[in-house]
Each structure stands twice: as structure tokens, then as C-alpha cells.
Amino acid sequence: MSNLEQTAASDAFDVTERSDQAASPSRKPFEIGRRGLQLLSWLAPVVLVIVWELLAQAGWLSPQVLPAPSKVVRTAFKLISTGSLLNDLGVSLLRAAAGFALGASVGFVLGILVGFSRIAEAAIDRSIQMIRAIPFLAALPLVIVWLGVGEAEKIFLVALGVTFPIYINTTLGIRQVDPKLLELGRVQGLGTFELIRRIILPGALPSILTGVRYALATAWLALVVAETIGAQSGIGFLAMDAREFLRTDVIVLTIVIYALIGVAADGIARFLERRLLAWHPNYGIAR
Known part of the structure; x- marks a missing residue:
């Protein structure tokens, strides 16, 4: 293989390696984002229960009407x-x-x-x-x-x-x-x-x-x-x-x-x- 061919092959390998390195982080945020969305789906119910408990403990909600969680x-x-x-x-x-x-x-x-x-x-x-x-x-x-x-x-x-x-x-x-x-x-x-x-x-x-x-x-x-x-x-x-x-x-x-x-x-x-x-x-x- 000539020097020109070796140089071209080396450049192609570097480009491929850089593209792989640039692409690999893009998959990881997708995984994190999906997990984040799953956690986000539970955020509203958890916040609602916390607010409900605080209002009940503060006496703003009657136990006969809506007891604390x-x-x-x-x-x-x-x-x-x-x-x-x-x-x-x-x-x-x-x-x-x-x-x-x-x-x-x-x-x-x-x-x-x-x-x-x-x-x-x-x-x-x-x-x-x-x-x-x-x-x-x-x-x-x-x-x-x-x-x-x-x-x-x-x-x-x-x-x-x-x-x-x-x-x-x-x-x-x-x-x-x-x-x-x-x-x-x-x-x-x-x-x-x-x-x-x-x-x-x-x-x-x-x-x-x-x-x-x-x-x-x-x-x-x-x-x-x-x-x-x-x-x-x-x-x-x-x-x-x-x-x-x-x-x-x-x-x-x-x-x-x-x-x-x-x-x-x-x-x-x-x-x-x-x-x-x-x-x-x-x-x-x-x-």
C-alpha cells in the first residue's frame, strides 16, 4: 500500500472514530430522558399526596371529610x-x-x-x-x-x-x-x-x-x-x-x-x- 493510500485509510479511520464518539453520547441522553419521563409521570401524584398530607396535618382538611394519607x-x-x-x-x-x-x-x-x-x-x-x-x-x-x-x-x-x-x-x-x-x-x-x-x-x-x-x-x-x-x-x-x-x-x-x-x-x-x-x-x- 502506498503512503497516499495509508494516509487516506488513517483519515477515514479517524473520521469514523470521531463520528462514533459523537454518536455514542446521543444515545445516552435518550435513555436518561426516557427514565426522566417515567419519573415525571409520578411527580404529580407524589406532589398531590404530599400537599394533601400537609393540609390534613395543618387542620385545613377535616378527618371526617378527607383523612390524611x-x-x-x-x-x-x-x-x-x-x-x-x-x-x-x-x-x-x-x-x-x-x-x-x-x-x-x-x-x-x-x-x-x-x-x-x-x-x-x-x-x-x-x-x-x-x-x-x-x-x-x-x-x-x-x-x-x-x-x-x-x-x-x-x-x-x-x-x-x-x-x-x-x-x-x-x-x-x-x-x-x-x-x-x-x-x-x-x-x-x-x-x-x-x-x-x-x-x-x-x-x-x-x-x-x-x-x-x-x-x-x-x-x-x-x-x-x-x-x-x-x-x-x-x-x-x-x-x-x-x-x-x-x-x-x-x-x-x-x-x-x-x-x-x-x-x-x-x-x-x-x-x-x-x-x-x-x-x-x-x-x-x-x-
């Missing part, structure tokens, strides 16, 4: 030590899980039928939309007549609330698949089953998972309504029982539990999005 925490430990809180929480989680599994299955099947078939849409979509418009409280008396006030009534109400977000988002996701992708699949010789498995369902998956996130929130809303009538256990029953004895600390505790469960459920849905949509460019960046 420290009192709510002490109440939680007391109920945990007696075992009542964990029992009620477990019962509510089982009801929510059973209702969610039933409602999600029904909503997914109906969404696939309507998403693929205009005939199915004409036959059942209008009826589903009419049922969806009925409020929980309006349907509750009839559900009690049908199923009583036992576990079946509570699971049915949760399933009813979960069905519609899954149904709507499944149908929407199937209808929004790019027709060019379908045409490309047909050109590649894919059959109907392969088109559905490799193109349509993956393309509809972001919308379906969005429906799952909405359905998780709706499940707890429906369960709260269900557990206020004739329940002998559960978080909703705990709140109603505390209301009878004006135990605002227990009532606030149940509200906090619902909020934490909602955060955890949303975290699970986001985890599923990152795992199942790793191929998607938008979700890939979010990982």
Missing part, C-alpha cells in the same frame, strides 16, 4: 393484618378476571365476524350498538331479576362492559388494514387463511390492544356498580360497608386501590403492546 395507610395495614382487605381484593380480582375473559372472548369473536362480513354487520351491529348505549344502572334491575345478586350477576355485568370496547376496536382494526398489503399478499400467492394470519390480524393488533386497555378500565367500572348491590365481599362491598359507618378512611382506601389496580392493568396492557408489536416501528421506538 398517613391515616389511610394505617387503616390499610390494619385491614391487611386482619385479612379482610386481602380477601376482598382477591374476590374482586377474580370477578374482574372472569368477566374480562368472557367479555373479551365474545367481543373478539363478534368483532371478527363484523370486520370480515358486511352481512354480519347488517345482521348484528345495530343491535350491539343499541345494547351498548344502555347504562349499567339502567340494566342492573333486569340483570338482578335474571341472575339474582350472586356471582353470576357481577361477572355478567363485567363481561357486558368489556365486550363493547373489544368488539369496536377489533372491527375497526380489521377494516383499517391497508388494502395494498392485502393485494401484495394475493400477488405472493397467500390463501385466505394465510392473509388473515400474516397480514390482517397483525395489522389489526394495535387497535385490538387499544380496545383491551379501554376494556380493562371498563371492567372495574362495571365491577364497582355490581358490587354495590347485594355483595358480601369485594372492594365495592368494603366501600359500601364503610359508608354505613362513615369510615371515610376506608372509603378513600378503596378509591386508592381502584386507582392502583387501574395503573397496574394499564401497565400490563402496555407491556403486551411492547411484546406483541415489537415489529411495529412506532412501538419499537417506545421499547
